[in-house]
Amino acid sequence: MDAVIKNFPRAEDGQALDIKRPTQAEVEAAVRTLLLWTGDNPDREGLKDTPRRVAKAYRELFGGYGQDPATELGRTFEEVAGYDDMVLVKDIKFHSHCEHHMVPIIGRAHVGYLPDGRVVGLSKIARVVDIFAHRLQTQEAMTAQIAGVIQDVLNPRGVAVMIEAEHMCMAMRGIRKQGSTTLTSTFTGSFKDNPEEQIRFVTMVRDGNRG
Known part of the structure; x- marks a missing residue:
């Protein structure tokens, strides 16, 4: 039917x-x-x-079209013992598909936010990435979508998202450059207003990925 x-x-x-x-x-x-x-x-x-x-x-x-990322963020926790510093989930591996050629995008996302009295389960952040990845995408749009839904639902003091990915539309066809990585990032709230917070986010992401 x-x-x-x-x-x-x-x-x-x-x-x-x-x-x-x-x-x-x-x-x-x-x-x-x-x-x-x-x-x-x-x-x-x-x-x-x-x-x-x-x-x-x-x-x-493409199962992400039938899932609501906002629902995944719906349950939050307020018992955080006064913690109000950055929460960072790094190296969330994902695979998506380019909306222009429907070939794979393979990468990892780093998502941080500054809580304002409540936090969400860490697995929920990864789940949000997964939902948006399981749709036809551009990397730029996916970066903005992840940050946007976290900001809208959790209403934290700020959100930072960085995505690093290899696009098979570049590696398998056209220019055919294997190993080329595209980097996108977006910031909201305190991250957007304060360059020092942006630097701290990028430093925390990079420090754990050296070597």
Whole structure:
């Protein structure tokens, strides 16, 4: 049966759309068409089940569209014994897909925030990264989205996000430069207003990654 995805998020601007999800048969037919377009035979033994496998894989790889990152941040803790300094979760490994060519982006995110009376479970920060990564993305948008939802839901004194990633659209096609890394960062609140806090965040990220 056809399904309608309600409040389907658009990665580029966070707006919501109602989009009709194609049927399993339609997805498999589309994959079969792509196989024919490559010049291969979708009826040969090795490719007979590929359309079904690709459809299943895409449900997992792009599962972030059906998840709400704000919900993950909904439960917070106020018993922090007066702690109000930076909370930093480093080296959150992720894989995403470029929205321009639908090829992998592989990287790691570093997320810090300055709590204002409450904190969130550390695994929730990683989960937010994972949800946004499991959508078609640009690295710039993903960086801003992570910072934005943490700022909006937790309302901390500031949020800092840094992402380092390799884009397969550069490594596998076009210019074909393997090993090139793209770095993006964004800051809100106290991090944005105070360059010293930015430096402290970057220093804490880098100190643990030397050697």
